[in-house]
Amino acid sequence: MTSNFVDLRSDTVTRPTAGMREAMAHAEVGDDVYGEDSTVNRLEERTADLLGKEAALFVPSGTMANQIALLCHCERGDEVLTGEGSHCMLYESGAGSAWAGVGFWSLGRGGLFDADDVLAAIKPRENHFARTRLVVVENTHNRAGGRVFPLPQVERIVAAAHTQGLTVHMDGARIWNAAAATGSSPAVLAASADSISACFSKGLGAPAGSVFAGPRELVLRARRFRKMLGGGMRQVGILAAGALYALDHHRERLAVDHANARLLAEGLAALPGVLCVPERVETNIVNFELPAGDAARFVAAAAAHGVRLSAFSAHALRAVTHLDVSRAEISDALVRLAALARSTARA
Numbered sequence: 399m400t401s402n403f404v405d406l407r408s409d410t411v412t413r414p415t416a417g418m419r420e421a422m423a424h425a426e427v428g429d430d431v432y433g434e435d436s437t438v439n440r441l442e443e444r445t446a447d448l449l450g451k452e453a454a455l456f457v458p459s460g461t462m463a464n465q466i467a468l469l470c471h472c473e474r475g476d477e478v479l480t481g482e483g484s485h486c487m488l489y490e491s492g493a494g495s496a497w498a499g500v501g502f503w504s505l506g507r508g509g510l511f512d513a514d515d516v517l518a519a520i521k522p523r524e525n526h527f528a529r530t531r532l533v534v535v536e537n538t539h540n541r542a543g544g545r546v547f548p549l550p551q552v553e554r555i556v557a558a559a560h561t562q563g564l565t566v567h568m569d570g571a572r573i574w575n576a577a578a579a580t581g582s583s584p585a586v587l588a589a590s591a592d593s594i595s596a597c598f599s600k601g602l603g604a605p606a607g608s609v610f611a612g613p614r615e616l617v618l619r620a621r622r623f624r625k626m627l628g629g630g631m632r633q634v635g636i637l638a639a640g641a642l643y644a645l646d647h648h649r650e651r652l653a654v655d656h657a658n659a660r661l662l663a664e665g666l667a668a669l670p671g672v673l674c675v676p677e678r679v680e681t682n683i684v685n686f687e688l689p690a691g692d693a694a695r696f697v698a699a700a701a702a703h704g705v706r707l708s709a710f711s712a713h714a715l716r717a718v719t720h721l722d723v724s725r726a727e728i729s730d731a732l733v734r735l736a737a738l739a740r741s742t743a744r745a
């Protein structure tokens with residue numbers, strides 16, 4: 399932390415460490431649009447291997463990786479089935495409808511769903527309906543509080559989707575957290591999905607960058623869509639070096655973020671007026687509620703007490719642990735939030 403705030407708004411607020419900056423400063427670079435940046439090429443090969451896919455493409459953001467997935471798998475007018483509150487449907491500024499021209503159909507509750515939900519939502523193949531084409535599973539699920547999409551459930555969904563001629567994309571922005579939480583490798587978690595996106599700029603702490611990974615042919619198509627979307631970057635090995643450093647040094651420590659999130663949830667659950675269920679915290683995101691309070695007002699008051707949080711509905715809030723908050727800072731944040739909750743309860 400370089401400020402007096404304990405910043406728990408997101409795991410995207412981290413700053414590159416000295417070691418990461420050093421690796422970035424010494425990166426070998428070339429023009430990546432010509433495929434000549436050796437550091438990007440190394441990152442793409444390494445990530446494809448980690449994700450168990452034939453090939454991977456480095457892109458500026460998780461949003462672009464997801465948009466490329468929609469463009470690769472769908473045609474305009476197609477329908478995408480996905481969990482409630484999924485990032486590609488809710489948080490990408492309407493890009494799916496603007497660029498890929500797809501509509502979304504929300505399944506299940508709390509981000510998760512099962513094969514039956516997919517089968518029940520597929521539209522009849524006749525003129526009145528959109529063509530149901532793609533299923534997106536988000537693992538871990540951001541809005542649902544970092545929930546891991548259970549592997550057997552993913553496998554059932556993919557099997558059902560494939561019998562109906564649908565493909566499946568995994569939004570694995572936080573697949574590294576899912577792997578740390580379950581002990582399964584990212585490749586195992588993503589094995590059945592036709593493609594996956596994964597981010598380096600969240601729990602892994604790199605300043606930018608994501609990948610889209612899948613079969614070689616699909617990734618070739620993805621390269622063209624990246625160019626169309628303006629995501630072809632030049633001497634971008636500087637960023638890829640940060641991502642490679644993150645893969646080497648910041649994956650193991652994700653368990654620390656998960657333990658810190660549990661500690662935070664247990665402390666929040668003990669505060670007056672706060673509803674938080676620590677057992678629901680599976681990774682680094684803590685969702686909690688103020689059943690009788692105003693979430694936006696609490697966020698403003700918490701900031702005045704030196705703790706940054708996010709509100710995502712009238713009563714619901716989110717706190718995220720990451721590389722730049724230590725266990726001691728979590729304890730400190732809890733002391734500050736306890737003072738706030740007590741004063742709010744008295745008022």
Ligand SMILES: Cc1ncc(COP(=O)(O)O)c(C=O)c1O
Pocket residue numbers: 458459460461462464485486536538539540569571572597599608
């Ligand atoms: C699940 C999920 N997918 C995709 C993204 C998009 O990533 P970016 O912010 O790099 O565009 C996010 C960002 O928080 C996310 O949580």
